[in-house]
Amino acid sequence: xxxxxxxxxxxxxxxxxxxxxxxxxxxxxxxxKFRFAPNKVSRHQVNHLTGFATCExxxxxxxxxxEYKEGHQTALAKVMTPAMSKALQNFELANxxxxxxxxxxxxxxxxxFEPATVLGKALxxxxxxxxxxxxxxxxxxxxxxLVADQASLGGQDRxxxxxxxxxxxxxxxFGDGPRVILVDDIVTxxxxxxxxxxxxxxxxxxxxxxxxFAETLPRNRQNVSEKSV
Ligand SMILES: [Zn+2]
Numbered sequence: 180x181x182x183x184x185x186x187x188x189x190x191x192x193x194x195x196x197x198x199x200x201x202x203x204x205x206x207x208x209x210x211x212k213f214r215f216a217p218n219k220v221s222r223h224q225v226n227h228l229t230g231f232a233t234c235e236x237x238x239x240x241x242x243x244x245x246e247y248k249e250g251h252q253t254a255l256a257k258v259m260t261p262a263m264s265k266a267l268q269n270f271e272l273a274n275x276x277x278x279x280x281x282x283x284x285x286x287x288x289x290x291x292f293e294p295a296t297v298l299g300k301a302l303x304x305x306x307x308x309x310x311x312x313x314x315x316x317x318x319x320x321x322x323x324x325l326v327a328d329q330a331s332l333g334g335q336d337r338x339x340x341x342x343x344x345x346x347x348x349x350x351x352x353f354g355d356g357p358r359v360i361l362v363d364d365i366v367t368x369x370x371x372x373x374x375x376x377x378x379x380x381x382x383x384x385x386x387x388x389x390x391x392f393a394e395t396l397p398r399n400r401q402n403v404s405e406k407s408v
Contacts, residue, residue: 196246197239205243205258213240215259217266220394222369225376228386231266232366232394233259240393244364248294256301259364259392264305266390267314270360275387276353277303277316278379280363280371281345284322293318298392299362316362317353320345320375341370345378361389 195206213234220230234240247255279295287293299316306314323346361375366389376386 215262224369224373229388232391233262234393236393236395253297256298260302260305263302263390264309275358277362278359281320295363341374347378347382358385358387363391366391366394
């Protein structure tokens with residue numbers, strides 16, 4: 180166990196957030212039941228990208244994401260990233276960066292951290308462990324203006340609401356022609372991924388795909404706001 184993990188463990192709850200068994204934030208029995216594995220995500224707005232999610236957004240997965248983002252249980256990233264790391268093995272990772280989807284300013288102020296960035300960094304550590312490969316994480320996207328709450332909007336309106344809302348700031352060390360894989364905790368309609376794609380490609384960056392922990396399926400989509408932001 181490295182120092183980082185030891186520090187994270189200080190903040191781990193003493194019981195499973197799913198079944199309340201004592202010991203860890205998600206117990207091994209619950210982990211096994213989830214069967215996290217990379218599944219291809221199909222969203223018409225981003226069908227030109229190869230994207231993966233590792234589970235469906237069920238009420239139990241919602242609990243994990245809620246505790247991670249709103250309960251500040253950032254150590255849960257360790258539960259979320261092993262299958263995401265497997266998803267990344269579908270990509271050619273040389274000269275590739277992970278770019279987290281940014282939080283809305285209001286969300287960042289409320290939470291005090293960027294969930295997708297923390298997830299991206301944990302994912303990079305998992306990839307380093309699995310593949311002995313260092314995948315840089317670059318937080319280069321941000322929202323340029325206040326975006327209306329997505330919760331009450333349908334798919335098309337979400338897209339319109341988000342278009343032009345992100346800006347990319349490429350750092351000097353971004354290198355020559357790197358490719359980008361977007362990272363987020365959840366994919367709903369794909370509007371947020373589509374806006375990140377639009378923003379980065381217009382800045383001359385090649386986006387090759389995305390990876391998320393969970394995805395909503397049509398039957399549970401109305402129960403979730405665009406939580407990724
Ligand atoms: Zn459990």
